[in-house]
Amino acid sequence: MAEAVERNLENSLNEILYIKKAKLFNKLEINEVIRKRRQHEYALQRRNKRVLDYDAYIATELAILKLIRIRRQKADDRRFTDKIEKSIISRLVRLHRQLCYRFQSRIDVWIRFVEMCKILGRHMSVVRLWNRILQVHGRTDPRLWAAAASYHLHENAKAKIRSSLRKMSGETDKLTEQQKKLRRELKALTRFVEEKNKNTVASIVEELRQNTEKLNQASDELARDRRLLWDRIYLEAIREARRLLTEGLSLNPDCKLLQLELVKLEAAAADFFSTRVVDRYDSVKEDSGPTTESMDVSGDPVPAVFKSKKRRKHVAKVVEDDNTQFMACVTEDVSFVASGKALKLVMESLLDQSPDDVKTLESLQLVASTVPHLVEDSLVVKLNEMLDILKTEPSQSHPPAEKVPILKQDEQRSCLTNRTVQLCQTVLSDGIPAALDLWDSWFTGTEQGIVKRDRFRYLNPEMPEAVGLLRSRLLLHSLQSSWSKIDLPGEQVITKQPMNSHQENEELQQKTRAWLDTLATSNWGQQSAEFWFHYICFERECGDCTRLPAIQWRASKTLQPEPYNRFVSLLNMNS
Structure with missing residues (x-):
């Protein structure tokens, strides 16, 4: 860590020398600049990288650049402009590039880098940045395609001209x-012309x-x-x-x-x-x-x-x-x-x-x-x-969608609560397999009740009852894959069995994972931090632990900003 910090500070040594020659900062100010840069470099070398650390470093460099320009205006001195300002700008570009590499899922980080390159007049860099943004977030936010097309049609064309x-x-x-x-x-x-030289x-x-x-x-x-x-x-x-x-x-x-x-x-x-x-x-x-x-x-x-x-x-x-x-x-x-x-x-x-x-x-x-x-x-x-x-005819302009059940929210919440209670009663009376069959009859069977079959993904993920029902389903899977019930004459014995020891458990695991992947493409994946947290818990406890980084990456790309912050808090609290 210390070697990387000192190497980055040594790269700015020429810049400090030229600042001293131009008499833009005194000795105390130069020492303060070096101290702040060392502090920020150590913050960037931590194991857990944070956007706030990069933002603080960038804000410090911008403040230094602004102060240098103010001092130049007062002293009317333009010496070593290509040595000082160019060095600071290259450092800002490096910080933004590292920030985009570390936090590729954050669209706002990419857009900030684009805007900074526009201010600096680096239009070729902006074109390359837009190409990279569309590669990473082409399916995440369609508005990025429109923004890139608008840039090529207006700003980039004017810059080329x-x-x-x-x-x-x-x-x-x-x-x-x-x-x-x-x-x-x-x-x-x-x-x-002389005659001889004609x-x-x-x-x-x-x-x-x-x-x-x-x-x-x-x-x-x-x-x-x-x-x-x-x-x-x-x-x-x-x-x-x-x-x-x-x-x-x-x-x-x-x-x-x-x-x-x-x-x-x-x-x-x-x-x-x-x-x-x-x-x-x-x-x-x-x-x-x-x-x-x-x-x-x-x-x-x-x-x-x-x-x-x-x-x-x-x-x-x-x-x-x-x-x-x-x-x-x-x-x-x-x-x-x-x-x-x-x-x-x-x-x-x-x-x-x-x-x-x-x-x-x-x-x-x-x-x-x-x-x-x-x-x-x-x-x-x-x-x-x-x-x-x-x-x-405004009533015809918004026809009822087939995928969205037409229900009042109170009725829907009451229905979900009743079904959660019914699941618990079925587990106590008939066992876990019967409860799983009951779930299948609700959401993957032929029943057409208040909550229609195959329509769990269209429930409002912000309802606590829906989240509770999701958690109950994953809990049933965890219990079924870890425990088995053996019926003996006159009594029931609960014995623990190895995970994935039977073909039925493997099929159940694949079925549950496919169902969670389907939910990830709906509003659950965009609005529910609890969904991704329970998905990670499912893979950690009874699934495949090697899938955890991929699930976290999908959550960072899919969740909206506020749910994503809540998702990070849930992970930190349970880490």
């Missing part, structure tokens, strides 16, 4: 300087003119890339956002949010293709629209009236080359997307899957109203009719 423009500006300046240099050399060579100078001049030609071609290509930059990057952003949303829908096919986001994306794509791609897709005309002939070779606006036919032909040729270059990057069916047919398919799919959801239909109507020229009138009429029917 700014970066490309800066790079192109630097390249343009270099080309301009090189062209000026070649012109000066040509002028110097052709001004005063052949040598002529070959040099020819070589310089060829280089000038190449520079002009490079300048033209750079200007073309600059003109097509926005459209190319936005086209790539639409493709990446569509890929993320469709992949998210393949993992979460019933998520209406992702379907609605896909509708919005297709509407934006249809608008983009109809305004920026269709004109390029068609043959180049002499008087094309402003979207294709709005700029000349240098990137300046082209005047409405040309002074010469030669200039007109030159600009038309440049525009035609631009269109050809851009259409080489387009792989979509332009007419299909631009006409709104792709949008129509997505909207019809959402209407078929959500015919009774008023909120989803209202959101869909709002999206359709933003692009009325791309949505067919028949589809709008159908959507309005469905909304009118749902609003006039």
Whole structure:
């Protein structure tokens, strides 16, 4: 532990030396910074890692960074910025990376890392982070797919455009300087030439003119890339956002949010293709629209009236080359997307899957109203009719779900209490096998009572009676697998038998585990900390102890924040 702490502190030694040289902190403040860092490093080396320890370390580093910037402003000193601030930022990135690795189930930890990288302008890191988040939590929270698609479509596209423009500006300046240099050399060579050096100078001049030609071609290509930059990057952003949303829908096919986001994306794509791609897709005309002939070779606006036919032909040729270059990057069916047919398919799919959801239909109507020229009138009429029917007949907009028993909560709790009592009486009178058979008749048999068969997973996990019934079922399994009752003439003898000694016990164990796995995919897995605690107790006492880490990991990924905190408390109290 001490070696790792001292090694991390030694890595910050150069940073401390530069802080001392810049006179940003005095000796006492430097000692305090080292003391706090050593304290935080020791806290991170504990066996039981905590998010609070990482948060405290990150807060300390942010406070140091803020104080350094304040001192720099007061002293108007910008020395060693790349040595001091860069070192602190790299430490912050390292802490966030370790935090995400240790607590992969915490979505808030990942999002904090993403936001920090956005503030630092590390957009490539943000892209890699989103890919990792979707790998870990792709099935946990479908909203992450929508957030990643939104980032690629907006923030990442803008960052790419700014970066490309800066790079192109630097390249343009270099080309301009090189062209000026070649012109000066040509002028110097052709001004005063002696008769004996004419052949040598002529070959040099020819070589310089060829280089000038190449520079002009490079300048033209750079200007073309600059003109097509926005459209190319936005086209790539639409493709990446569509890929993320469709992949998210393949993992979460019933998520209406992702379907609605896909509708919005297709509407934006249809608008983009109809305004920026269709004109390029068609043959180049002499008087094309402003979207294709709005700029000349240098990137300046082209005047409405040309002074010469030669200039007109030159600009038309440049525009035609631009269109050809851009259409080489387009792989979509332009007419299909631009006409709104792709949008129509997505909207019809959402209407078929959500015919009774008023909120989803209202959101869909709002999206359709933003692009009325791309949505067919028949589809709008159908959507309005469905909304009118749902609003006039609210009872039909929320039909009774087959999976959820229609009961008042008091009646349901009373029923569960009675069944728990009945189980206990059956154990005392007829034994554990009879009680297990009674349970099967309630929840896996053919009985259709107040609590229907195979509907235990749809009970409210927050009801104490439901949790008590779950605990009773697991207790029955534990007793059945550990003890057997032998009937003798005139008496009953209870004898203990080894676990899993009979085939019946193994079958019962597999059956109980499969039932618990089914409950884990329902509200029990999301809202009940007691369910996961009893699941762990079941595996520890009469199951497979090697499954305990996997169950804890599933609980951390499935439980909501408050139930998860209660689950951790239960584990700590019983450890």
